[in-house]
Amino acid sequence: MSAAVEFLNVSRHFGPASAPVKAVDGVDLTISEGSFFAMLGPSGSGKTTCLRLISGFEKPTGGAIRIFGEDVSNTPPHLRNVNTVFQDYALFPHMNVRDNVAYGLMVKGMGRARRHARADEMLALVKLDGYGDRRPAQLSGGQRQRVALARALVNEPRVLLLDEPLGALDLKLREAMQDELKALQKRLGLTFVFVTHDQHEALSMADSLAVFNEGRIAQIGTPQDIYDRPATRFVADFVGSSNVLPPDLTRALGGPAEWASLRPEATRLAATGPLTGTVKALRYLGSGTRVVLDANGTEIAAMVPAGQPVPAEGTRAAIAFDPQALHLMGDR
Template identity: 80%
Template sequence: MPAAVEFRSVSRHFGPSSAPVKAVDSVDLTIAEGAFFAMLGPSGSGKTTCLRLISGFESPTAGEICIFGENVSNTPPHLRNVNTVFQDYALFPHMNVRDNVAYGLMVKGMAKAQRYAKAEEMLALVHLDAYGSRKPGQLSGGQRQRVALARALVNEPKVLLLDEPLGALDLKLREAMQDELKSLQQRLGITFVFVTHDQHEALSMADSLAVFNDGKIAQIGTPAQIYAQPKTRFVADFVGSSNVLPPALTQNLGGPAKWSSLRPESLHLDPSGPLQGTVTSLRYLGSGHRVAITTQGQDIAAILPAGSPLPEPGAQIQLGFAPAALHIMDEV
């Protein structure tokens, strides 16, 4: 069974060949059929360019892009069996919801009755079957996002591309839509490729993800692997804001003289713990407190659960952790 999406040494450069901007730099990537795959990274890391390469809105400077085994590197967007959901929804304000959803089918020449029936089916799928006659301006942000999803799904794509689709929503609605998207993907069984800069979205929704940095993939794995076993300092710091410890401090804690990662929630107050330092700040997080200390010239953060005894700023404290929590990184 061919992969849903495959990149083979794909690059996308902009600007003059003498000094190109390498938005995507020789990326190899395989996305399995039926996966919920996330592309995670900061702005300018290359994740959105990769999405545009899959959709056909950008063409590779080098390499091959395959969708279900077919090389589509030079195939125009309308001939690829993919659809995109954008952050700004891109709905037609003068059309009602039903016509927005049915628009792609109209372009394909489907009869009105048939395309309306399919549009209503998709609206029912996203729980908007009573909203077909409304205009987009009469809907909430979450409802407009569902319309955009229905419009993309009505064309029955093999791969659905989602370009930061939840970025414009408030926190509570964004969390609700995360659950809905994941449930929808599991029901439909089609491949979702989701671009985000929000680590919590990627970790909570994806089956697997790629962390991008400077046009390259820093690491690919399951959310648990990326979070608990980062390969590089960048991944450790970007995904979950880990304590990134230099070789000397790692060695003092019983590890080899290499860079390591120690998650804040792995630390606890321990009068005989190996990390001793001065408390520099306390921050309330709702479910607990973030305690920052300085030790051996290094800033360390610990997350203490609600109800734990809290030290005062300026106090000398010691922190302990389970040996398995100290993750030695392969690369710098």
């Protein structure tokens, strides 16, 4: 499998050279062809800037970016064979849906009849047949999102970039769109690069993902890698709701004296165990209850599966866990 997008020590600094704001700082990255790649991170972590570096709306201040092996450092956005689904969709309000979708073909000089036929095909692909004559303002958020997708796909880009495309949708619609996007990507066999700050979205949709923190990549891997074996404290904390254990607590739990992560769902409550604490908070999640224990000032969370007894707040409980679930991270 060849590389669709490569970042070679790419930086994007803003502001004066003496005190730069390092939006992206020395990023190395390979996105393989046909994969669904997610860039995950909190806001301001550099993930969106990386996406804009691929589309060409930002120029790197250092390093090189290759798309299918070609250096695109001097290629403006309109000559890059990549297309973007924008966060706010950026549909043109003065055009109807069909003309919006056909826009990329129109600026290439394709005739009206042909491009409208193509646009209608794309609208059928995103299940919006018959909506061509409407204005974007007459559509719901989910429908606009599909129009934006159709408009980006009509040019048959080699890489599709999606900038938090589901952020504005409500939960139910978002989950439906996640499944649809994933199915569409499989069907088209296209490389999707997806930016999100939602860890569940990234884990459930991506083939592989990069976790960004402060302009750098904290970890790249498959969702499983990242979830089960976080490389740093930041990743463990940001992806999911893992317990990040300081060295002394790891040792108290029977491990070596280094930072470790422990998934709440790998723990259970027991009468006795290596660590006891006071039940401080309970959060009912439907599939189970998340119990937070206060163990001598350190908080540690455990999951009680649905149907099992939940301790009352203020009572004492011990934590037991599968030793293999304790993932050591050294001092990172």
